[in-house]
Amino acid sequence: MLRLPDRHRHHFKAPFGRLEPDFSCIVPEIGNSFVCTVGDIVTHNALKHGIVPGIAVVDGHTMRKPCNRVPAVFPRVLSAVNPAGTITRDLVDTLKAAVSSPPALIIVEGEEDLAVIPLALILAPGSIILYGQPGEGVVIRKIDESARTEARRLLACFVPGDDGGLEL
Secondary structure, eight states: OEEOOGGGGGGGSSOSSEEESSGGGTHHHHTTOOEEEESHHHHHHHHHTTOOOSEEEEOSEETTEEOOOOOSOOSOEEEEEEOTTEEOHHHHHHHHHHHHSOOEEEEEEEOOGGGHHHHHHHSOTTOEEEEEETTTEEEEEEOSHHHHHHHHHHHTTOEEOTTOOOOO
């Protein structure tokens, strides 16, 4: 497990990609790209706009409040445990399993927010990650070497958890 210390949380306030205030602004550029969504509301909005993610990662909450918009369009549902402020081996292994055999919905017990970081390192170039920036809009990030470099920089902010950490 990797844990994000409080002193590094400010690095995660800025969007990991381009922030758009309205979901409809990003729809035209999705094209035939492989899309992953992270978050209940962004997954709901993607489906509402006709975008079926190859992988959707949700936790049943939005801004720490229960959200019952779990999509029923995925033929395969996986689960992972990932406490707030962490990236667990369980989450990473589940993301890898989903990427190797999409489509899949991953339901996270805990928080899914930080799944964006390992996804940026696991997904094929050209894939797109969408996630919500609460109160501001949707963030879109195309996977390329720049995204991987930034993900590795953010990953360096983490410290090993009680189990000794993990390698990505």
